Amino acid sequence: MADPALVPRRGTAGPRYAGVAINMFTVYILKSIKNRRYYIGHTHDIIQRILRHNQGRVKSTKYGAPWKIMLTEEYNSKSLATRRELEIKGYKSGIKFKNLIGL
Numbered sequence: 764m765a766d767p768a769l770v771p772r773r774g775t776a777g778p779r780y781a782g783v784a785i786n787m788f789t790v791y792i793l794k795s796i797k798n799r800r801y802y803i804g805h806t807h808d809i810i811q812r813i814l815r816h817n818q819g820r821v822k823s824t825k826y827g828a829p830w831k832i833m834l835t836e837e838y839n840s841k842s843l844a845t846r847r848e849l850e851i852k853g854y855k856s857g858i859k860f861k862n863l864i865g866l
Contacts, residue, residue, distance in 0.1 A: 788844035792834040792851065792864060795827030801864075802830065803851050805844040809835065833864045 789809040793802040793816060802824050806812035813832065819825045838844040854860050 786839065788838045788841050790836045790838065790844050790847045790851065791832060793824070793830040794833050794864075795824075796829050796831060798827050800827055801833070801860075802827070803848055805838075805841075805848045807841075 788805055788807055790805045791803070791809060791812075793804075793813075794800070795802070802816070804812070813830070815821050816824045816830045817828050819828050824830060836847060838847060851860065851863065
């Protein structure tokens with residue numbers, strides 16, 4: 764069984780590890796192994812979010828599971844993560860997007 768101090772807990776300040784709040788947001792790009800489509804999003808808890816995607820619990824990615832992580836970037840605030848997510852979505856499938864994920 765995992766040490767309770769290391770298990771993520773949710774609260775108003777976000778996940779906590781050993782009593783210390785972790786206030787990072789992750790922008791991520793996923794690729795569907797099934798249909799080779801991409802998904803771009805941001806989250807406060809990347810592990811739980813990827814699990815939800817792969818369990819079919821996210822409506823927009825339900826039919827593409829399983830998903831693999833192509834890229835993650837961390838930001839100190841939700842607004843920065845949201846801004847970056849929208850920036851990436853702005854050049855999805857273009858040359859900038861391909862360069863970003865290494866194609």
